[in-house]
Amino acid sequence: MTSVQPIPEALSALDRPNSYIGKTVPRPNLDRLMQGRGLYVSDIELPRMAHVVFVRSPHAHATINGIDVSTARQMPGVIAVVSGRELSTVITPWVGVLSHLKGLKSAPQNAIAIDRACWQGEAVAAVVANSRAQAEDAAERVSVEYQELDAVTDMRAALSPASAVIHASLGDNLAFERNHDAGAVDQAFAESDEVIEAEFIFGRHTGVTLEPRAVVADWNPAEARLTIYQGTQAPHMVQNIAALHLGLKESQVRVVCKDVGGSFGIKVHIYADEMATYALSKLLRRPVKFVADRVESFNTDIHARDHRCKGKIGVKRDGTITAFEIDDLTGIGPYSMYPRTSAIEANQVVNLVGGPYVTRNYRARARVVFQNKNVMCQYRAVGHPIACSVTEGLVDLAAMKIGVDPVEIRRRNLIADDAYPCASPSGLRFEQLSHHAALTKLVRMMDYEALRAEQSSMRARNIHRGIGIASFIEVTNPSAAFYGVGGAKISSQDGVAVRLDAQGSVICQTSITEQGQGSESLTAQIVGSVLGVSMDRVRVILGDTDNTPYGGGTWASRGAGIGGEAALQATKVLRRNILDVAAAILQSTAVELDIVNNAVVTVADGAPRIELSELARIVYFRPDTLPPGIQPELMATRHFVPREYPFAFTNGVQASWLEVDIETGFVKLLKHWVVEDCGTIINPQLVDEQIRGGVVQGLGAALFEKCVYDERGQLTNANMADYLVPMSGEMPDIDVGHVVSPTLESELGAKGAGEAGTAGAAAAVTNAVNDALKPFGTIITEIPLTPQVILTALGRI
Amino acid sequence: MTAAVAISLSVNGERIEASVLPRLNLADFLREHLKLTGTHIGCEHGVCGACTVRVDGDIVRSCLMLAVQTHNAKVETIEGVSDSGEIADLQSAFRERNALQCGFCTPGMLMAAQDLLQQSPTPDREEIRAHLSGNYCRCTGYQAIVDAVETTARVRAGRLP
Numbered sequence: 001m002t003s004v005q006p007i008p009e010a011l012s013a014l015d016r017p018n019s020y021i022g023k024t025v026p027r028p029n030l031d032r033l034m035q036g037r038g039l040y041v042s043d044i045e046l047p048r049m050a051h052v053v054f055v056r057s058p059h060a061h062a063t064i065n066g067i068d069v070s071t072a073r074q075m076p077g078v079i080a081v082v083s084g085r086e087l088s089t090v091i092t093p094w095v096g097v098l099s100h101l102k103g104l105k106s107a108p109q110n111a112i113a114i115d116r117a118c119w120q121g122e123a124v125a126a127v128v129a130n131s132r133a134q135a136e137d138a139a140e141r142v143s144v145e146y147q148e149l150d151a152v153t154d155m156r157a158a159l160s161p162a163s164a165v166i167h168a169s170l171g172d173n174l175a176f177e178r179n180h181d182a183g184a185v186d187q188a189f190a191e192s193d194e195v196i197e198a199e200f201i202f203g204r205h206t207g208v209t210l211e212p213r214a215v216v217a218d219w220n221p222a223e224a225r226l227t228i229y230q231g232t233q234a235p236h237m238v239q240n241i242a243a244l245h246l247g248l249k250e251s252q253v254r255v256v257c258k259d260v261g262g263s264f265g266i267k268v269h270i271y272a273d274e275m276a277t278y279a280l281s282k283l284l285r286r287p288v289k290f291v292a293d294r295v296e297s298f299n300t301d302i303h304a305r306d307h308r309c310k311g312k313i314g315v316k317r318d319g320t321i322t323a324f325e326i327d328d329l330t331g332i333g334p335y336s337m338y339p340r341t342s343a344i345e346a347n348q349v350v351n352l353v354g355g356p357y358v359t360r361n362y363r364a365r366a367r368v369v370f371q372n373k374n375v376m377c378q379y380r381a382v383g384h385p386i387a388c389s390v391t392e393g394l395v396d397l398a399a400m401k402i403g404v405d406p407v408e409i410r411r412r413n414l415i416a417d418d419a420y421p422c423a424s425p426s427g428l429r430f431e432q433l434s435h436h437a438a439l440t441k442l443v444r445m446m447d448y449e450a451l452r453a454e455q456s457s458m459r460a461r462n463i464h465r466g467i468g469i470a471s472f473i474e475v476t477n478p479s480a481a482f483y484g485v486g487g488a489k490i491s492s493q494d495g496v497a498v499r500l501d502a503q504g505s506v507i508c509q510t511s512i513t514e515q516g517q518g519s520e521s522l523t524a525q526i527v528g529s530v531l532g533v534s535m536d537r538v539r540v541i542l543g544d545t546d547n548t549p550y551g552g553g554t555w556a557s558r559g560a561g562i563g564g565e566a567a568l569q570a571t572k573v574l575r576r577n578i579l580d581v582a583a584a585i586l587q588s589t590a591v592e593l594d595i596v597n598n599a600v601v602t603v604a605d606g607a608p609r610i611e612l613s614e615l616a617r618i619v620y621f622r623p624d625t626l627p628p629g630i631q632p633e634l635m636a637t638r639h640f641v642p643r644e645y646p647f648a649f650t651n652g653v654q655a656s657w658l659e660v661d662i663e664t665g666f667v668k669l670l671k672h673w674v675v676e677d678c679g680t681i682i683n684p685q686l687v688d689e690q691i692r693g694g695v696v697q698g699l700g701a702a703l704f705e706k707c708v709y710d711e712r713g714q715l716t717n718a719n720m721a722d723y724l725v726p727m728s729g730e731m732p733d734i735d736v737g738h739v740v741s742p743t744l745e746s747e748l749g750a751k752g753a754g755e756a757g758t759a760g761a762a763a764a765v766t767n768a769v770n771d772a773l774k775p776f777g778t779i780i781t782e783i784p785l786t787p788q789v790i791l792t793a794l795g796r797i
Numbered sequence: 798m799t800a801a802v803a804i805s806l807s808v809n810g811e812r813i814e815a816s817v818l819p820r821l822n823l824a825d826f827l828r829e830h831l832k833l834t835g836t837h838i839g840c841e842h843g844v845c846g847a848c849t850v851r852v853d854g855d856i857v858r859s860c861l862m863l864a865v866q867t868h869n870a871k872v873e874t875i876e877g878v879s880d881s882g883e884i885a886d887l888q889s890a891f892r893e894r895n896a897l898q899c900g901f902c903t904p905g906m907l908m909a910a911q912d913l914l915q916q917s918p919t920p921d922r923e924e925i926r927a928h929l930s931g932n933y934c935r936c937t938g939y940q941a942i943v944d945a946v947e948t949t950a951r952v953r954a955g956r957l958p
Contacts (some may be wrong), residue, residue, distance in 0.1 A: 012917075024891045026895070027892075029896075030891070030892045030897060030900070031888070032900075033900025033903055034872065034879070034888045034891055034892070034897065034900070034903055034904075034907065035835065035876065035879035035880075035888070036833070036835015036836065036876045036879065036904045037835065037879075038874035038900055039834075040833075040834075040901065041838070042837075042838070043828075043834040067952070133820075142916040194834070196822075196887065207935070208935055209845055209899075209901075209932070209935060210837070210839045210845060210899070210901040210902050210933060210935050211837065211899070211901045212839075230929070259899070259900065261837070261897060261900070261901030262899045262901055262935050262936060263899070264935070276801045293841060294839070294840045294841055302838075371865060389897060414903035426841070445884070477951075507904055515898075515899055516897070516899035516900065516936050517898065518895075518898075546922050547949060599883065645804075657937030660911060685894075685895050686895060689895050689898065689937060689938075689941055692937065692941070693898060693935075693936045694938075695938060696937075696938030696939065719840070719843065719844075720839075720840040720842070720844040720845055720933070721844050725933060725935065726939075727930045727931075727933065727939075728925075728926040728927075728930050728932070728934075728939040728943065729926045729927050729929075729930040730930075731926070731938060731939050731940070733922075733940055734940060741805075766843050776867065
């Protein structure tokens, strides 16, 4: 690892004997998952639990003229059949807007559609029965009379005066528009030697969590309390929203999140059918379970990307990039999603384009339009793959035009590693990035020159291999600037409570959540290191609003950076408290003592003085033997939120090495490299695996994944056989390297790592495909790069 | 609706007598009737592999097999092969290599990996990748899984004479 910044003095709390920081240690509790003894929401059963199945609109846009439930109600096992209007007596509608996204508009959305369905898959009625099979049988007998309406499907046509307006009250189909103009763009283009334009097209795709969304809602009227078991990344957000729309206080709602079968942003939102499930439990006064089937997942889990972005770059013959300009258009479905809104991705695209580069000349327009397709919202690396693909695609086009090597043009234009702090052309503040160190490391890892030589010799044999490079920046550790300032009750701070139990073990409650990233592990590593106890003595509790401090959860690459710092600070307090008690017992002073290997020791010679278990025994059971006036406090709580920088930006660079079969159009990925800088690395293995997993999701978008809609708004590949995701046989090995620039906002110094892989993978692959196809004079700026797209570009079909 | 059918089978070595509807698939039977929730359901049409179990020694997609078809069969699930210790080394390799994140695909992945190692004791990476291609993982990107299976194969080969 290359350190581009000295480790600050303050990191001493982490640099203790037997520290787990920076070490690969296995995650606790993996055995549970490997032995089939996990507890996912789909596994949960409660007494009197009923199952809900939703009747969903087969039309993209239709008036609901009538619903006949009489036959369904008579079916075996049926408890209730509920329409949207009936359910609206217990749950209020919502509008997915935030005040800091100026001008963003949306229409009221109901848990179950009333009068009108706006996308294929929107729920129009709920059937509740004793078993799911019975509910499915009865759902088939619900007769809905629809009158089909004109559907708005093509985002390019949505703003045309000839287009139907989805929500008449909004006046048009424009949900949000943002314009940005920095520097002197027109002058910069005029002074450029070359100006290159291209349109980049991104397929609509989705997260495909292997466990579908699932909820068990349990309204207990005797306690006047709703317990929601849900695989969510943000339990306190769910608590707030459920309470708000069911007319409850937050204290009446408990959200419990056990094991989560994949999330990636899909499960950071609150869906209409989940709201309906909470409401049904309240209406029926019993637990109700909803588990989406795979077709429902494709039709209702948020989709993402689906952008068409026109881009323009100016460059001088010496390789200096003079300006970037983009015009981005995206279609988000019929409603802005709740409560995070569907304008964030386009907003991020505007924020991030051109971000790694020196030029300050940047103009952008982003428009977000409504359409009659499934809702779109934030999915892993929100906006980053779009911004990165556009930026890096343009940079490669510029390099190609002036005949400069892709690595060289980046060297000439990336912000210098000693230029920080500084700001991006869109006004984002960078604390410390390391683009050049990362690029240098990448070039070495991949042996760039050797690959170029290999490419050249292969070309002579009519084998077409390509190298693609993509630098990127990534938003992590978001402050309240992300959601809170816009009025969303989504916490940007996190809290950790840590206590010594009566046998000298540690119980740690944290508000961040676990979906497999290793939140539990990184928390235990920090607590164990700072306190001086072994990790097997640290038990981490998360995912329960009744039993953790209040906080945001795990999303936007914030768990380690924000929740980790809260754990560090809480544990420092506990350590001081323990040493104070130890000093009293040992007739010493706290500064002369330390905790190492589960025992209090003398700093001077490391001699063990008292085991933590013995200290805890005295505190909890024989406090009468302590000196007068000593009140031990073996529990400490601390919260943390970044205040100085709205986001802790990270950076990195990726490279793809691949082969294009010009006869079949198939792309074979040969190798992929990533160098990234997430600041302090708590567990190298977990960081690398986050990067690899993120890369592969980006590779899916680059090559396979697309929700294919027809012109009537019908999703034509809503199953796993027709919607392709990466399989093990097609994926390359991925080498990961690091540069370490800790953030000084926290003592821990950690930034996020969960989205870096996804941010740049597709850009690297697209650039590599274009590099491979260079002899054919063809440029492709559309993903997924299916054989059809490639053969079309080659003029073969 | 067709009437329930009596079936008799062995599940993880236990004798099971049950009365099931003909339409009930094996995955739902294991999860809902026997509460063996380690077998997961990801796609319900035989693509993702999360529901992989062993029936009479062969791995099958339990979402594509009907419970009535297991009459007189020997069914083994992740709970069974875990408790017997049969895949303890494979599980250990997965733990050391962090070859799982959310863990939802993992029971099926382990069943498929063990099947490969029984058929082909020293598979190369390409063989491992090919054999596991029917088991989707959305978290890891597969490399750690391939590493863990490769490690297990090597260790097992070293143990053999």
